[in-house]
Amino acid sequence: MRSHYCGQLETSLVDQPVTLCGWVNKRRDLGGLIFIDMRDRTGLVQVVFDPDQSELFEQANSLRQEFCIKLTGVVRARPGSQVNTGMATGAIEVMADGLEILNRSAALPIDFNQHVSEEQRLRFRYLDLRRPNMNHNLQFRAKVTSAVRRFMDAAGFLDIETPMLTRATPEGARDYLVPSRTYKGKFFALPQSPQLFKQLLMMSGFDRYYQIVKCFRDEDLRADRQPEFTQIDIETSFMTADQVMAITEQMVQQLFVELMEVNLGEFPRMSWHEAMRRFGSDKPDLRNPLELIDVADLLTDVEFKVFAGPANDPKGRVAALKVPGKAEAISRKNIDEYTNFVGIYGAKGLAWMKVNDLAAGRDGIQSPVLKFIPDAALQGILERTDAASGDIIFFGADNGMVVAEALGALRLKVGQDFDLVEDAWRPLWVVDFPMFEGDDNGLAALHHPFTAPVGVTPEQLKANPTETLSNAYDMVLNGVEVGGGSVRIHDSKMQQTVFEILGIGPDEANEKFGFLLEALKYGTPPHAGLAFGLDRLVMLMVGASSIREVIAFPKTTTAACMLTDAPGFANAGALEELGVAVIAKSAEDDS
Amino acid sequence: MRSHYCGQLETSLVDQPVTLCGWVNKRRDLGGLIFIDMRDRTGLVQVVFDPDQSELFEQANSLRQEFCIKLTGVVRARPGSQVNTGMATGAIEVMADGLEILNRSAALPIDFNQHVSEEQRLRFRYLDLRRPNMNHNLQFRAKVTSAVRRFMDAAGFLDIETPMLTRATPEGARDYLVPSRTYKGKFFALPQSPQLFKQLLMMSGFDRYYQIVKCFRDEDLRADRQPEFTQIDIETSFMTADQVMAITEQMVQQLFVELMEVNLGEFPRMSWHEAMRRFGSDKPDLRNPLELIDVADLLTDVEFKVFAGPANDPKGRVAALKVPGKAEAISRKNIDEYTNFVGIYGAKGLAWMKVNDLAAGRDGIQSPVLKFIPDAALQGILERTDAASGDIIFFGADNGMVVAEALGALRLKVGQDFDLVEDAWRPLWVVDFPMFEGDDNGLAALHHPFTAPVGVTPEQLKANPTETLSNAYDMVLNGVEVGGGSVRIHDSKMQQTVFEILGIGPDEANEKFGFLLEALKYGTPPHAGLAFGLDRLVMLMVGASSIREVIAFPKTTTAACMLTDAPGFANAGALEELGVAVIAKSAEDDS
Structure with a gap:
């Protein structure tokens, strides 16, 4: 026309x-x-x-x-x-x-020149999407998927579809379930990822697979989660971790050049331990210049239990976070707020120290905990943090995980509050993850139970599970985990050993993953892969604050569709045919 | 490596x-x-x-x-x-x-040099997929999707994802339902197609949309249906039916040139009425040279009620199907079999006539019904069917739909049995469908209720619904409907009129489609679209006999996955959290 x-x-x-x-x-x-x-x-x-x-x-x-x-x-x-x-x-x-x-058009029900609540925007999404920035976001997303596909096609990856109606497993507490009409009383599950199917495709010899695919997770929604989200899912045979990282890094580099005219350069690599140590996070935002500095060794002999306890505990940690030049800017009110803030992450308090005048020695330091810190320790802290007059230093002292999470989060918050975050693109690979997390009460896989360990036999892994590293890698961009993957286990015995360490006995393993264990018997190739969170990647690229801004018809944070009023009531006859009944309803004001 | x-x-x-x-x-x-x-x-x-x-x-x-x-x-x-x-x-x-x-590999559980049952093939799908033809099928499918995407991208279509968790509607008896945890007692439905969402995207101004997307239908599975199947889904604004047909025809032509080195040529168009009249099918296989020939007008005056009844009934039909040169080849046994075969489609019998010697007049004709057919009628039939010695003619006499279906099916069967089917690609467009099917007891939409009628006002449509044609079009290839679409209604009043004709009152319409009726108020553009069945298209292209041959991990005809043993039992706690309970189980031998 x-x-x-x-x-x-x-x-x-x-x-x-x-x-x-x-x-x-x-x-x-x-x-x-x-x-x-x-x-x-x-x-x-x-x-x-x-x-x-x-x-x-x-x-x-x-x-x-x-x-x-x-x-x-x-x-x-x-x-x-x-x-x-x-x-x-x-x-x-x-x-x-x-x-x-x-x-013709009736007068619009919402005025986009005014502030419109997100609820209203989602209810009239078809109007909201007319707005230039939403229109741009979705057009940009289409460009990203198109560029990804062109890259993957050119690199010999095959786009193969995996099922949406998959096996419900008793432990899949966060699976979306779908009752079966033919097999009343049984359920399909919507996939949390195509992990096992893509591994099976490698066993079938497809060699290089990719798919841009919907995945589902029925979890309490945080600000930036959606019940359905989209993965760029990749799996390869006969490739090492380095090769998978190289090709996927190249893909992201090319995306940024093609669509943003940004050269990301080579992605640095950092071990998980270094990331946790320096940034208190497994997805460090390198645009933020602040770092955690360990000081436990300086404080083992102080009488102050808050420091000495963790300093002398092998699982404890004492770390400092220096904010240069902000001693004046950060007020008591800020500090009170930050104290509450780190409490969310389990920290019982937030010690701090303002270096008002370095040359003045103790007299130049202002800190509620100053009296507990002997001269030598104070000197050690000031030297190690390379403190200067005008700096403020925060301290975390607790078990290692609490310190990392609390100071890691504080690092981001202070960086944002005081505009310390560089305007740049800072990608990196986080590698050398531990295989397992947890303690004597039980271990859980840090990635998933199909991730291969590095350089151990099944016997060695069993003897020392918590010290073993996995052959996994996460791609992090500006503090967001945009992708993660690993070399997979391709040996039946190793897979059984991992299940065992995770407390999954042979019967349970067979019941849940029998087809995988069976498949591993028939010449499974070495294989490895990675999955990108497409929503997050596009969100970062367009500079949006939420993945809802790059999804055409997202759900609310309570997993509802304001536009179509989903979920809705089902036909009684249909439920009967499925052999299920509603036994509890949410109160109407919930819905 | x-x-x-x-x-x-x-x-x-x-x-x-x-x-x-x-x-x-x-x-x-x-x-x-x-x-x-x-x-x-x-x-x-x-x-x-x-x-x-x-x-x-x-x-x-x-x-x-x-x-x-x-x-x-x-x-x-x-x-x-x-x-x-x-x-x-x-x-x-x-x-x-x-x-x-x-x-290493253990000895294979199945020997692909022997005949392997489909059940075994699906159970060990990862091995089945290693076989060259399955490997080829899926590689070819990846080439098809890649070529489709390249075409659509180049033509300015945007790949936009629509939701998988959509609104369950009380009439959606064939929806797969997904219980909601947040809203206990309510359900999502998996989409049978993204129809309404793609229309909303047009209302949002995206102008040209496509998506290669999973759709779901929980129906009794016939040989060639799957509970989840894949559509190439397309929608455009400001394009006429002709333009949508032109661009999608070009896409398929290009696919065939690029991937098969086949030039499909321009697709002929045929009205639905002509297709039903000449081929007894709305998806005629033009490779088959046989045609139905109407002879009712020749038989209005015969005494034989089997013919005279339908010949004199405005809703009746009498048609002949001539099979040239097969009078000898088609035995009594064949004819008995065909009589049973047409019975499946409701035909109460199958009259036939062998033209043994055209020159010999009545004596040259062999037929159990010959005695009922006067000379003039016989002569008329032989002339109109252009019969020659050695031909056999079958007759269908019943209401129009039974004759079309029975002789249409017989046409295909005889064509296959006697190798009459040309080895060629014969695409066509079927157009000019009636808006509605049904009778005084109620009308149903032949396509779907969002299809626009041709050249009528809402008042005119209401006055004469059954005579109105819809602006719909189906792409048919070798007797398979590979795609179908229509111009959509973009006028709120017309949409309400169609709902009304379908017996959907204003309250029900608002309850089910309120968001669509609301959206139609705000400057909805004229829009039209089409959806291809990707599985079927690839099946045709690779020459497979079932869509299961072009799907990596298909379900069985009873909607089960032999490989992962899905569906399975769900976690009791998870069900409780969802507010649903299993009230009926299939007998164990069903599962």
Whole structure:
């Protein structure tokens, strides 16, 4: 129906007739003329109606915001004074000579020039998506998936679909379940990831697989989780961890060059232990210059139990977080807030120290805990943190995990509050993860139970599970884990050993993963893979604050669709056919 | 790990060292040497182990079928007498100089050289997929999706994801339901198609959308249905039916040129009425030369009620199906079988007539109904069917739908039985569908309730629903409906009128489709779309007999996964959290 998109019009088209289809973005009546900003997915263009064409002008006079129209006219240059440099098509306008109103619009139920609540935005999502930034986000997302596919296709990866209706397992507490009609009383589960299927595809010899695929997790939704999310899922045979990292790093580099004109450079690698030590996080945001500095060894002999306890406990940790030059800026009120903040992560308090005047010795230090710290320790701390006058130092002292989480979170918060975060792209690989986390009460896989250990036999792994590293790798970008993967176990005995260490006995292993253990018998190739969180990656690239901003029809944080009013009640007959009944309903005000 | 894939090796690489990774497809010991056919996803290559390299030879001696190996060696030309022209790499072989056994294989549980039941194939799908034809099917499928995406991207279509957890509607008897944990007692439904979401995307101004997307239908599975299947889903704004047909036709043409080197030519168009009249089907297989020929007007006055009844009934039909030259070949036994066959479609019998000798008049005709057919009618039938000696003519006489279905099915069966089907690609568009099917007891939408009628106002549609045509189009290829679509209703009043005609009152319409009716108010653009069945399209292209042959991990015809043993029992605690209980279980032997 159209000859051009609105956003395509430019001075080279001056004097040419054009036909446009789109929406009335805005109407202005000025100097006896009617001006329309006409919009389609490519942008805006100004259209002018002249009263000399009286019939057309009268028709144009009925136009209101969001009317859907087809317009013909001639492109003309705007006089110099009227050129709008803030608009891509601001050098030209279209002199209308024909108008067809394709559909009228009622007055919009929400005014996007005002603040609109997220609930309203989701309820009228089809209008919300008309807004340029949402339109851009989804167009950009389409460019990302297209570029990813082109890269993967060119690298010989095969796009293979895996099932959505998969096996429900008794331990899958966070699976979305789907009752089966043919097998009443039994359920499918929606996949949390295609992990086992992609491993099976490697066993089938497909060698290089990828899929951009929906995954599901029925969990309490945090700010940035969705019940359904999208993975760029990748698996390869006969490739080492280094090779998988190289090819996926190259993919992300290429994405950024192609779509953002950003050269990410080579991604540095950091061990999990170093990340936890220096940044208190397994996904450190390297744009933030603050670091955790261990000081336990300086405090083993102090009498102050809060420090001495963790300093002398092999599982304890005492660390300092120096914020340069902020001794004055960070007020008592800030400190109180930060004390509450680290409490969320289990810290029982937040010791601090302001270095008002380094040259003045003890007298130059202001700190509620100063009296507990002997000179030598104080000197040691100031030296190790390379403190200068005007700095403030926070301390965390507790078991290692609490210190890492509390100071790691504080590091990010202070960085944000005081604008310390560099405006840059800082990718890295985190590697050398422990195989397991937990203690004598039980171990859990840090990645998943199909991750291969590094350099051990099954016997060695069993003898020393907590000291063994896994062959896993996470890609982190600006503090967000955008991808994670590992070399997988391709040896049946090793897989059984890992199950055993995780407390999954042979019967349970067979019941849940029998098909995998069986499949491992028949010449399974060495294989490795990785999955990217597409929503997060796109969110970062467009600079959005939530993955909901890059998903066309997201659910709310309580897993509801405001637009279609899902979930809804089911047909009673259908439930009966499925052999299930509703035995508890949420209170109506919940829904 | 590899330098080449097996299937890439060719004479230009002679004398070059190569490293291969793959599987032992076959081992032969011959003349003191060990020969291995080594396989990867690209094909096979012959590897030779020489006993002179004793350590390597001994290692090679442990190789068994399906061992996964890494092999180094040098490419060499085979002596002329040993060239295997039946093998892509048959002109060369690899002289092994290094071998690493990456994984051993137990003896395979199934022998693919024997007949293997489909159940066994699905149970050991990871082995089944190693077979060259299954491997090829899925590689081909990946090529199809890649080519489709490249076409759609180049044509400015945006790949936008729509939700998998959608609104359950009380009438959605064939929806897969997903209980909600947050809203106990309520359910999501898995989408039967993204129809409404893609229409909403048009309302949002995305203009051109596509998605290759999983859809779900919980129905009694016929031979060629799967509970989850994949659509190439397309929607456009500001395009007419002709334009949608043109661009999607071009896409399929390009697919066939690119991947099959087949030029499909321009797709002819045929009205639904013509298709039903000439082929008794809304998806005629044009490779089959047989046609239905209406003869009711010749038989209105005969005394034989079987013919005269339908011939005089406005809803009746009498049609002939002539099979040229098969009077002798089609035996009484065949005819008995065909009589039973048409019974499946509701036909109460199958009249037939053999034209043994056209020149001999009545005496040359053999038919149990001959005595009921007067000379004039007989002459009329022979002329109209252009009968010749040696032809056999079948008759269908019943209401129009029974005749179409019965003779339409018989046409296909006879065509197959007597090898009348041309070896060719015969695409067409079926157009000009009726809006509704049904009778005074109620009307149903022939496509779906969002399909626009052709050339009527809401008032006119209401006055004459059954005579109105819809703006719908189906793409048919060799008798398979590969795609279907329509122009959608973009006018709120028209949409309400269609709901009304379908017996959906305003309250029900608001309850189910309120968000759509609401959205239609705000400048909805004219829009139209189409969805292809990807599984079927790929099935046709690779010449498979079932869509299960082009799906990596399909379900059985009873919607079970033999490999993972899904569906399975769910965790009791999880069910309780969902507020549902199992109230009926299938007998164990069902599962």
